[in-house]
Amino acid sequence: MKKSIIFPVLLTAFVACNNNTSTTQNDSTRQKSTPGITTPAVITGTYQGTLPCADCPGMDYQISLFDDHTFHELVAYQGRGQGIAAVETGTWKQTSDSTVMLQKKTDSTSFLASEGKLLLLDTKGKRIEGVLASNYILKPVEGGDRRQLLAEKTKAGIRFTANGNEPFWSLDLDNKKIRFNNVNDDSLQATLPPAKPNTDTLKVYTTPDITVSIRNTVCTDDMSGLMKPNTVQVQVKDKTYQGCGEYLK
Numbered sequence: 331m332k333k334s335i336i337f338p339v340l341l342t343a344f345v346a347c348n349n350n351t352s353t354t355q356n357d358s359t360r361q362k363s364t365p366g367i368t369t370p371a372v373i374t375g376t377y378q379g380t381l382p383c384a385d386c387p388g389m390d391y392q393i394s395l396f397d398d399h400t401f402h403e404l405v406a407y408q409g410r411g412q413g414i415a416a417v418e419t420g421t422w423k424q425t426s427d428s429t430v431m432l433q434k435k436t437d438s439t440s441f442l443a444s445e446g447k448l449l450l451l452d453t454k455g456k457r458i459e460g461v462l463a464s465n466y467i468l469k470p471v472e473g474g475d476r477r478q479l480l481a482e483k484t485k486a487g488i489r490f491t492a493n494g495n496e497p498f499w500s501l502d503l504d505n506k507k508i509r510f511n512n513v514n515d516d517s518l519q520a521t522l523p524p525a526k527p528n529t530d531t532l533k534v535y536t537t538p539d540i541t542v543s544i545r546n547t548v549c550t551d552d553m554s555g556l557m558k559p560n561t562v563q564v565q566v567k568d569k570t571y572q573g574c575g576e577y578l579k
Contacts, residue, residue, distance in 0.1 A: 373430050373441075376474025377448045378557060382465050386410050390548060392557045393432075393441075393448070394474040395422055401432055402474075404557055406548035412531060415548035415559040429455070446470060473554040484578045490544065492562040494573025495553045501542065501564060501575065503535075510540055516566045541565040549574035 378392040387408045394402040401422045406415040421433050425440070429451070432439045440451040450466040452458050458466045483491055483502065490503040499512045508520045520540050525533040535542040542564055549561040551574050558574040565571075 373424060373428070373443045373448075376471050376556070377468035378471050378555070379468040380408075380465075381450065382462065383407060390415075390557065391468065392471070392474075393468065395430065396475060396477065399423065403432070404548070404559060406557075413547040414531070415546075415557070417559055425455075431455075441468070471555045473551070473556045480578055489579050490560075490575060490577050492544075492560070492564075492573050492575025494562070494564075494571050495551070499564070499571050499573065501562065501573075503542070508535060508537070508540060508542060510542075510564060510566065512566075512571075516569060518566070539566070544575065 374395050374397050376392065376394040378390075380388040381391050383389040390404075390406040390408065392404040396402070399421050401420055403418045403420075404415055405418075406413055418434070420435075422430050423433060425431050428443045430441050430443065430448075432441075440455045441448040442451055442457060443449075447470065448468040449457060450468070457463075480491070487504045488502045489505065490501075492501040493499060497512060497514045499510065499516075501511075502509045503522060506522055508522050510519075511517045518539055520537040523535055523537055525535055527534055531546045533544045543562065545561040545563075546559070547561045549558050550556070551558070556574075558576045560575045560577070562573050562575040563570060564573075
């Protein structure tokens with residue numbers, strides 16, 4: 331149940347709240363300057379922030395720009411849509427030394443790389459200015475490039491994967507098995523039962539040894555800060571584990 335939803339008015343929604351306007355450093359975007367030489371910005375990386383929204387409190391937004399010129403975008407509207415995260419993938423191109431454009435099916439979105447961050451540009455590709463300008467800044471977050479790991483899991487037949495922290499645990503579901511691993515204890519495998527309930531927003535897999543609940547709501551990793559499309563709860567005996575996950579196919 332991998333979600334892929336196109337947002338044709340995404341950029342319009344970003345700028346509608348500011349009609350009168352035209353944390354850390356990340357090595358992948360930091361420019362090293364040499365006197366007399368201009369070095370093009372390297373824009374690849376993962377960035378996130380809460381962007382203005384015309385009809386909601388804010389828009390949780392995360393973009394990963396990969397070195398093969400593909401992107402992975404995650405959007406969730408606060409206060410509406412039940413917190414469901416929409417995911418879109420596509421390609422991007424660098425239009426100048428420090429600007430990048432996402433190439434989508436119905437529209438495009440442009441960003442400026444500046445001081446290790448991404449700044450959302452307006453519909454004309456211009457920098458947004460004014461009192462709300464700081465609201466259009468995306469900051470870098472680590473751990474966004476998981477392509478190799480996810481490709482290996484997909485090749486192994488895994489269709490859903492999740493993990494959590496304190497203690498670290500991981501979960502993989504294929505068409506037949508539940509595989510749960512915990513660095514301390516409670517690691518186990520079980521036959522995957524039919525999901526009950528089985529809805530667009532909630533799936534629960536219950537066995538005598540483990541219960542896995544997957545909600546189609548945005549989740550933020552409590553250590554890395556990386557956002558994923560699904561919130562996961564795992565119950566093993568009398569212990570409950572919370573984490574984030576995503577469908578692979």
